Amino acid sequence: MHLPDKTIERLSQYRRNLLIILAKGKEFIFSHEIAQLLHITPVQVRRDIMLIGYNGTLRRGYDIKELIDLIGIIIDTDEGQNVCIMGLGNFGKAILNYFAGKRPKLKIVAAFDINPEKIGHLYAGVPVLHVDELSAKIISLNISIGIITVPFDKALETANLLVDCGIKGIVNFSSKPLNLPEHVYLEEFDMITSIEKVAYHTKRN
Amino acid sequence: MHLPDKTIERLSQYRRNLLIILAKGKEFIFSHEIAQLLHITPVQVRRDIMLIGYNGTLRRGYDIKELIDLIGIIIDTDEGQNVCIMGLGNFGKAILNYFAGKRPKLKIVAAFDINPEKIGHLYAGVPVLHVDELSAKIISLNISIGIITVPFDKALETANLLVDCGIKGIVNFSSKPLNLPEHVYLEEFDMITSIEKVAYHTKRN
DNA sequence: CAATAATTGTTAATAAGATAACAACAAAAG
DNA sequence: CTTTTGTTGTTATCTTATTAACAATTATTG
Ligand SMILES: NC(=O)c1ccc[n+]([C@@H]2O[C@H](COP(=O)([O-])OP(=O)(O)OC[C@H]3O[C@@H](n4cnc5c(N)ncnc54)[C@H](O)[C@@H]3O)[C@@H](O)[C@H]2O)c1
Ligand SMILES: NC(=O)c1ccc[n+]([C@@H]2O[C@H](COP(=O)([O-])OP(=O)(O)OC[C@H]3O[C@@H](n4cnc5c(N)ncnc54)[C@H](O)[C@@H]3O)[C@@H](O)[C@H]2O)c1
Secondary structure: OOOOHHHHHHHHHHHHHHHHHHHOOOOEEOHHHHHHHHOOOHHHHHHHHHHOOOOOEOOOEEEHHHHHHHHHHHHOOOOOEEEEEEOOOHHHHHHHHHHOOOOOOEEEEEEEEOOOOOOOOEEOOEEEEEHHHHHHHHHHOOEEEEEEOOOHHHHHHHHHHHHHOOOOEEEEOOOOOOOOOOOOEEEEOOHHHHHHHHHHHOOOO | OOOOHHHHHHHHHHHHHHHHHHHOOOOEEOHHHHHHHHOOOHHHHHHHHHHOOOOOEOOOEEEHHHHHHHHHHHHOOOOOEEEEEEOOOHHHHHHHHHHOOOOOOEEEEEEEEOOOOOOOOEEOOEEEEEHHHHHHHHHHOOEEEEEEOOOHHHHHHHHHHHHHOOOOEEEEOOOOOOOOOOOOEEEEOOHHHHHHHHHHHOOOO
């Protein structure tokens, strides 16, 4: 089954929001309710759900629990994947706090840094280790995804290190665009782009 | 002139990278060099540049300085826009550090929080103020864009506050999706989506 | 029980975005 | 001076993404 990239992004958002709604005790949800949550159209929601092969109930909507589980089957692996974070500065800490315990199948199991004051402690329940240990720990902790939040001028060497250690995917939040080998999946984000987009769109008026 | 949304995003990225290259002393650049930086195709670059009406020189490429200036005319206003950040936690601090002095036409001029220990100080050169002052300061500091980094359960009231104060655009990094009036431009980002996208794409192999 | 309203699932149509193709031409090489 | 090479600018094509349209069907209303 091939799924469009944008559908994957929305599935992730659906799940995050459905989990919250489920926790409030709601059992079924209509496409237009999901749509309203994410400022998209109900058709879009129904189409995505169609693509993953799920069927709702006419006039009752979608079973929230079932939908969440199915999204899990699509995004997650059975055993789950382990994640590490490179660079425990403000940004890295924000990510750890935010992520902690949120996704059972996607665990941040270690943070790597070079600052001796940070190493050896736990942060948000996650051990902070020295970068020298990376190679060994990626294997022993079975880490397949790395998040890069080191300073600009350390991003390249950090990425190379991860690649050499056999990482499968990287999320790069450092502002240095990376050029990775094809077999490593890369996702980059820079908030300056977000903010400048808003700046552009608020120019008029 | 109408520009596609994706082109705006890329223009922002072009500029960020061109500024770095300019600082290194390079004066001209080819489309394929820009393309390589951002993992896109040279055609894409040329097309974007065409859309903004800039002309390079055949076989010399684009004048980096001119290109940067033109992108500035498109994204920025002449006087610049002022930005505030709501919630100075780890995430807010990371943004302030990162942004500080980086974009002359897009200044973060205040951070708002409710924690008395934070208020009254400077962080990364930016004054930390109490949320109660928001309404007055948005006017006196001429703030038109707000960045939300308050906790999940405070995001809605914070957004409403900004809207009531006449904000023109919001970047929402809190994990709570917002429903804003049409005249306020909204940009949202959640890193869980980025990470889960990587998780999905690294499932196979 | 008939009529109406609401909702899904799916195909068809449209729109947005990316890539390919190539003419034009300037610089470099021969 | 002629040919080759490299690069831009632009149109045409292809691909991906979104929206519209509507049949099917179930619940609700009268
Ligand atoms: N993409 C975005 O939107 C965005 C936003 C904010 C910051 N950033 C970028 O993220 C990065 C981190 O920002 P921050 O505010 O957390 O910075 P920071 O300085 O607070 O943290 C960086 C951390 O990395 C550690 N470090 C340095 N070299 C290292 C190495 N070789 N290996 C491992 N760890 C190393 C440092 O000890 C420090 O703890 C910067 O590049 C910044 O520009 C990006
Ligand atoms: N979108 C993402 O990718 C992403 C990533 C990390 C964190 N987050 C979210 O960002 C938010 C902030 O994360 P953090 O790690 O910085 O949290 P934090 O707890 O460190 O910081 C929150 C700050 O907001 C302040 N605050 C609380 N209520 C406020 C109010 N009403 N007005 C103004 N300030 C107020 C607090 O005093 C604190 O300083 C959270 O909602 C978190 O879930 C999102």
